[in-house]
Amino acid sequence: MTLGPIPLSGVLQTKDQPSAVTAIYDHWIRSMDLPGRYVPITVAAEDLDDVIRCLPKAGFVGLNITPPYQRIILDHADIITDRAALMSGANTVIFRRDGKIHADNTDGYGFIENIRQSAPGWNPKSGPAAIFGAGRAAREVITALLEVGVEEIRIANRTRPRAEGLRSEFGARIVVYDWVKAGNILEGAMTIVNATPLGSRDRPELRVPLDGLKPGAVVSDLVMSPPLTRLLRVATDSGCYPVDGVGMALYQAAPAFERWYGRRPVVDDEAREVAMAAFSE
Secondary structure, eight states, X not given: OOOOOOOXXXXXXXXXXXXXXHHHHHHHHHHTXXXXXXXXXXXXXXXXXXXXXXXXXXTEEEEEEOTTHHHHGGGGOSEEOHHHHHTTOOSEEEEOTTSOEEEEOOHHHHHHHHHHHHSTTOOTTSSOEEEEOOXXXXXXXXXXXXXXXXXXXXXXXXXXXXXXXXXXXXXXXXXXXXXXXXXXXXXXXXXEEEOSSTTSTTSOOOOSOOTTOOTTOEEEEOOOSSSSOHHHHHHHHTTOEEEOHHHHHHHHHHHHHHHHHSSOOOOOHHHHHHHHHHHHO
8 A cells, every 4th residue: 555645834943943833733633634734843043944944855744843943035036915014024825726825814803813812802902002112022013903903003122223224124113111110010001911022930120110900901921922911910919811822823833734734724722732732831
């Protein structure tokens, strides 16, 4: 008997590192009884183009892209979605049957869907949004929030020029605050997002005053490890709706999985338990 090819997907990274996302995709592949594997791939920047062009011949149907390759990958793609172009980077690559490389970004979708599932009554137009950070993650959050109608987005970043750059790019709905007054962005804010690595494992805590948290506000922390951060604990104690980064990882992964394997995975309690365990290690 001749076996057909096994469709492969994977994560493109700059160095060998454990990937909790691998556990998520492996779980979905097994639970749906699909032929396939998810493979971490380590590649140097100078070899990126050669590797990308060879992977479809090795049976790969797609990839997740990690920093710093999310921007660089656009230079190697034949098709770039509007979302990836707007976010200046792609986290998902699809190797099409016609040989073209299709670059997309599902982070904004994952961010919004995670909030909607965690806080079903969330209304993006109920008040200003407040974001700590001005890096790539903040850019993705800003793009997603503007798309769903948030009317004012406040940003505080340790280096103000970077935040000012986002204001120049996205327009007058962005309001920039000095980092020394970061706590002030919480006043009246109904959607709060930590888009910095502060609070993650082996990093300092997000040490900004949180007494301005308003009960009923949605507080999202993009940090995934640990899943429960100080910000989320304070948010819960303040009567807010805590939204962890693990859910975002799941919801951004689901559309990528569907593009690769042709079936939409379910983000259920079992998938969340798998992800929580992986990000807690």
